[in-house]
């Protein structure tokens with residue numbers, strides 16, 4: 284069973300990163316639209332509590348976080364590559380910058396400027412997700428003023444990255460860094476074109492964005508959340524690959540807890556079934572799906588023994 288099922292929604296920029304990876308690799312996939320706001324009752328049985336977007340499902344294997352999702356796509360469909368060997372480490376570092384230092388001010392600037400175009404309740408949900416009180420309209424306005432300069436100065440940095448006429452962000456080959464910088468900038472226009480004038484003056488950025496956009500999204504087919512749950516219920520998880528542990532890691536078979544180290548920290552508890560340098564996977568059971576294996580990246584997540592848990 285290699286059917287790819289992406290759980291996502293339209294204005295999710297991290298989903299756009301994966302949709303473009305699917306396009307770049309010219310893949311067919313099933314598209315499940317999930318709510319942009321918690322609760323997500325058809326997603327939780329698959330993930331065990333992880334609520335962020337997107338999530339990739341392959342049978343009863345569930346991949347959380349785009350940094351792992353793109354690696355898993357690469358592992359299964361290596362060509363064309365998103366990780367050219369000589370550029371992959373630098374691309375990872377630029378990706379980290381793009382998805383943190385670049386994207387966070389963009390998110391605050393765009394969301395605060397486009398309030399009337401965002402779904403009802405979105406800001407309150409995002410505040411709860413970060414453990415903060417819902418912001419007033421005045422506080423969001425102040426966030427726009429603080430962040431607009433941080434966005435503008437970084438747009439100049441992206442234009443400078445492309446200043447020598449290179450085709451892609453890290454050089455002459457496309458890397459995952461192109462998708463990361465692109466999805467951060469794509470968020471400017473995910474719901475409205477109100478802020479398009481901010482990007483319009485940057486000629487190299489616009490030409491490069493057009494090259495990335497041209498990959499498209501591959502071949503999606505609409506799929507219902509109920510069908511996705513049924514696929515998980517009807518499929519056994521794949522046998523985990525041999526693990527590569529550090530000696531400090533919990534032993535395979537231990538009950539563990541994974542959660543994001545930044546925001547959306549809902550814990551996922553299960554039996555540790557796989558670890559290597561990039562990935563951690565837990566097995567869990569849900570009444571709606573039976574056994575599923577939930578996969579996370581190592582970096583950006585906190586792995587701990589789940590004290591006092593006998594089984595799940």
Ligand SMILES: N[C@@H](CCC(=O)N[C@@H](CS)C(=O)NCC(=O)O)C(=O)O
Nearest residue numbers: 295296297319334335336348349350
């Ligand atoms: N590091 C995560 C971040 C994902 C993320 O923040 N996604 C946003 C949507 S673009 C999100 O989860 N928002 C809350 C939600 O959708 O419930 C990844 O790379 O997948």
